[in-house]
Amino acid sequence: MIRSALLATTAMFLLTACTGSAPDTKEAASAEKPAATFAAVDDNRIKTASAGEEWLSYGGTYDEQRHSTLTQINKENVGELGVAWSYDLATNRGVESTPIVVDGVMYVTSAWSIVYALDAKTGEELWVHEPDVDRSMAIKACCDVVNRGVAVYDGKVFVGVIDGRLQALDAKTGKLEWSVVTVDQDKPYTITGAPRVVDGKVLIGNGGAELGVRGYVSAYDTDTGKKVWRFYTVPNPNKQPDGEASDDAFVKVGNVSWGDTGKWTTEGGGGTVWDSIVYDEVNDRVIFGVGNGSPWNWERRDPSGKDNLFLSSIVAVDADTGEYAWHFQTTPGDTWDYTATQTIILADLPLGENGASRRVAMQAPKNGFFYVIDAGTGEFIHAKNFVPQNWAEGLDESGRPIVTAEARDQSVPHFQTPGPLGAHNWHPMAFSPELNLAYIPAQELPQAYVVDPLAESSPTKWNTGVDFAAGIPTEFTPEIRKMVRSTLKGRLIAWDPIKNEERWAVEHNNAWNGGVLSTAGGLVFQGQLEGEFAAYDAATGEKLWASDVRSGAASGPGTFMIDGEQYVTITTGWGSAYALSAGYAYDQKVESTVGKVVTFKVGGEKELPPVQMVQRDLTPKAASFGTAEQIQSGLVHYSRNCMVCHGPFVQSSGVLPDLRWSEYSGDKELWDEVLHDGALQENGMVSFADVLSDEEMENVRAYVLNQAHSDVNTN
Numbered sequence: 001m002i003r004s005a006l007l008a009t010t011a012m013f014l015l016t017a018c019t020g021s022a023p024d025t026k027e028a029a030s031a032e033k034p035a036a037t038f039a040a041v042d043d044n045r046i047k048t049a050s051a052g053e054e055w056l057s058y059g060g061t062y063d064e065q066r067h068s069t070l071t072q073i074n075k076e077n078v079g080e081l082g083v084a085w086s087y088d089l090a091t092n093r094g095v096e097s098t099p100i101v102v103d104g105v106m107y108v109t110s111a112w113s114i115v116y117a118l119d120a121k122t123g124e125e126l127w128v129h130e131p132d133v134d135r136s137m138a139i140k141a142c143c144d145v146v147n148r149g150v151a152v153y154d155g156k157v158f159v160g161v162i163d164g165r166l167q168a169l170d171a172k173t174g175k176l177e178w179s180v181v182t183v184d185q186d187k188p189y190t191i192t193g194a195p196r197v198v199d200g201k202v203l204i205g206n207g208g209a210e211l212g213v214r215g216y217v218s219a220y221d222t223d224t225g226k227k228v229w230r231f232y233t234v235p236n237p238n239k240q241p242d243g244e245a246s247d248d249a250f251v252k253v254g255n256v257s258w259g260d261t262g263k264w265t266t267e268g269g270g271g272t273v274w275d276s277i278v279y280d281e282v283n284d285r286v287i288f289g290v291g292n293g294s295p296w297n298w299e300r301r302d303p304s305g306k307d308n309l310f311l312s313s314i315v316a317v318d319a320d321t322g323e324y325a326w327h328f329q330t331t332p333g334d335t336w337d338y339t340a341t342q343t344i345i346l347a348d349l350p351l352g353e354n355g356a357s358r359r360v361a362m363q364a365p366k367n368g369f370f371y372v373i374d375a376g377t378g379e380f381i382h383a384k385n386f387v388p389q390n391w392a393e394g395l396d397e398s399g400r401p402i403v404t405a406e407a408r409d410q411s412v413p414h415f416q417t418p419g420p421l422g423a424h425n426w427h428p429m430a431f432s433p434e435l436n437l438a439y440i441p442a443q444e445l446p447q448a449y450v451v452d453p454l455a456e457s458s459p460t461k462w463n464t465g466v467d468f469a470a471g472i473p474t475e476f477t478p479e480i481r482k483m484v485r486s487t488l489k490g491r492l493i494a495w496d497p498i499k500n501e502e503r504w505a506v507e508h509n510n511a512w513n514g515g516v517l518s519t520a521g522g523l524v525f526q527g528q529l530e531g532e533f534a535a536y537d538a539a540t541g542e543k544l545w546a547s548d549v550r551s552g553a554a555s556g557p558g559t560f561m562i563d564g565e566q567y568v569t570i571t572t573g574w575g576s577a578y579a580l581s582a583g584y585a586y587d588q589k590v591e592s593t594v595g596k597v598v599t600f601k602v603g604g605e606k607e608l609p610p611v612q613m614v615q616r617d618l619t620p621k622a623a624s625f626g627t628a629e630q631i632q633s634g635l636v637h638y639s640r641n642c643m644v645c646h647g648p649f650v651q652s653s654g655v656l657p658d659l660r661w662s663e664y665s666g667d668k669e670l671w672d673e674v675l676h677d678g679a680l681q682e683n684g685m686v687s688f689a690d691v692l693s694d695e696e697m698e699n700v701r702a703y704v705l706n707q708a709h710s711d712v713n714t715n
């Protein structure tokens with residue numbers, strides 16, 4: 001029971017999409033202006049110059065291999081790397097941004113979709129763009145108010161804003177050129193992913209499948225912000241045409257893969273395109289990864305038992321029109337939050353007939369298998385699990401998983417790995433075309449899946465249909481912490497996609513480790529959430545250098561060269577889905593820190609400022625109260641409504657206020673002002689009056705204070 005409990009708690013997150021046709025509201029029209037001379041990035045420059053001296057697109061190149069051709073920093077001198085400069089990002093929330101570097105300027109984003117332009121050589125701030133988000137919308141963000149970065153093209157910087165806007169900024173000044181609303185803002189959509197740009201179009205998806213939306217990816221004109229095409233990933237609830245690029249795909253293959261009843265017909269079905277979007281220049285197609293179903297639970301979503309295209313799929317469409325080309329579904333009938341939104345990398349590998357070169361797409365999605373498929377047709381080539389897994393007996397010849405009966409049956413908890421945080425999440429994977437190795441930031445985070453018995457009777461803002469309170473005891477003890485901790489694992493894996501096997505692996509201390517950068521210097525760089533940023537020998541995994549960046553190092557690093565000197569940059573920050581929902585499980589807890597941009601070079605001598613550890617008063621502000629029934633009810637409603645931000649067992653990650661020691665928990669009136677009246681909604685803590693009765697709110701308070709008194713010495 002406890003085992004299943006804990007897992008239930010370690011997870012969550014994901015993102016997804018929408019329903020109905022979204023308004024494309026224009027906020028500011030673009031003025032007539034001459035062609036850009038600054039950040040004059042076009043397709044050719046991305047094709048020929050990126051991931052060399054500059055880093056012009058999210059994944060480095062269109063193939064998104066995150067492999068730099070720079071060799072100045074190499075196995076011989078990497079040990080001499082030191083800090084060249086650092087810059088404070090004004091947030092203690094999650095930072096996931098890959099730096100883009102063009103014309104000597106670095107563009108990064110931080111929480112709340114704020115964009116920073118910095119001098120890439122010195123770190124000097126050039127401008128900051130604050131999109132003025134109504135912070136009460138943070139409740140829609142499953143996985144913290146993060147942002148993974150910008151795209152740069154034709155003198156403009158493009159950013160997806162957490163509230164669903166897509167904005168174009170003048171690359172030189174940061175001035176807003178245009179802004180469009182890409183989602184129905186009455187629905188729980190978010191944007192956390194980086195836009196991609198190709199041939200005058202900026203591509204953007206969205207998230208929200210934990211709360212209930214219908215997913216899609218759209219292309220907008222880079223000049224005007226006018227929508228060019230949209231591809232929905234789940235059929236219209238009536239299976240009627242939307243008048244969008246995806247209509248044909250649903251007629252051909254999509255509609256028959258859904259029944260006619262179930263929550264998908266009212267709540268959107270999920271399938272958000274919240275991260276991976278790549279451009280296949282050989283076939284002139286956009287290939288994107290699609291997220292989980294909404295609600296997660298398949299039976300509730302669609303009782304017909306059908307595959308539910310294009311959930312958990314890789315989909316290819318024509319880059320100009322968005323017209324469907326092919327798809328490959330990694331997890332038919334997804335019921336575990338197994339998104340296929342993870343990094344998609346394109347490469348040419350000797351996997352054709354008689355070892356001929358074949359263009360492939362590679363992905364290590366949440367479900368734990370590493371897939372190699374044909375980039376031209378979507379045909380399955382091969383796949384193998386890269387972490388231990390217990391949900392499938394294996395894959396059939398077409399790559400379809402043979403799902404175990406235990407994993408399918410959610411009437412009793414099944415302790416399963418991977419869990420919903422995945423064997424691999426958003427942390428970018430890399431690929432070395434020199435060694436033909438993919439580098440996966442892999443993890444083992446099991447969870448028990450069981451149907452939420454209150455799904456019909458008690459509303460929640462999160463809407464997964466899965467019981468997050470299953471088996472959780474009302475008391476939290478050091479033994480439970482130890483047990484939970486022992487289930488959380490992470491490693492860097494070098495995977496041979498030709499032989500379909502692991503080449504080497506480096507074990508880390510915990511999960512949720514950083515994205516990877518590969519370089520022609522024979523190195524791979526990766527950070528860990530505990531703050532170590534390291535370089536490994538790309539061929540062997542031997543650790544050659546490490547530095548403590550004193551905050552979570554989870555984002556994708558970048559490298560570039562200015563005035564003959566090579567630099568390596570990582571953006572850091574504690575926060576994000578894992579810190580919020582499992583941050584307490586760190587042995588040496590990473591305190592809530594201000595995120596940073598940290599740039600290294602050979603011989604760099606700057607010191608990072610020491611982390612200011614917060615001195616916390618661990619005294620509960622009030623006596624505990626409540627009957628066993630009240631406390632149990634509080635646990636259930638806490639787990640369904642609060643855990644994703646305030647931590648399971650009320651174990652805070654240090655990012656948000658710790659409810660156990662809060663003034664608000666000790667005073668019913670203050671509690672009601674926050675929980676009922678929404679007194680702190682401007683800071684991202686909204687009212688829960690729409691989902692919790694007064695009695696349930698008070699029961700949650702009883703549970704919180706009970707935790708405060710039962711657990712004073714364990715944090």
Ligand code: HEC
Pocket residue numbers: 138139140141637638641642643644645646656657658659662663664665671674675680683684685686688700
């Ligand atoms: C989407 C994330 C999120 C969820 C879900 C959430 N909170 Fe919060 N909560 C916050 C944030 C952010 C703050 C800090 C607000 C501020 O800085 O004023 C906060 C603050 C609070 C505070 C004030 C604490 C203090 O000392 O300042 C209380 C009480 C609280 N939350 C209770 C709850 C309860 C109970 C639930 C579940 C019913 C819940 N929260 C769910 C994000 C969340």
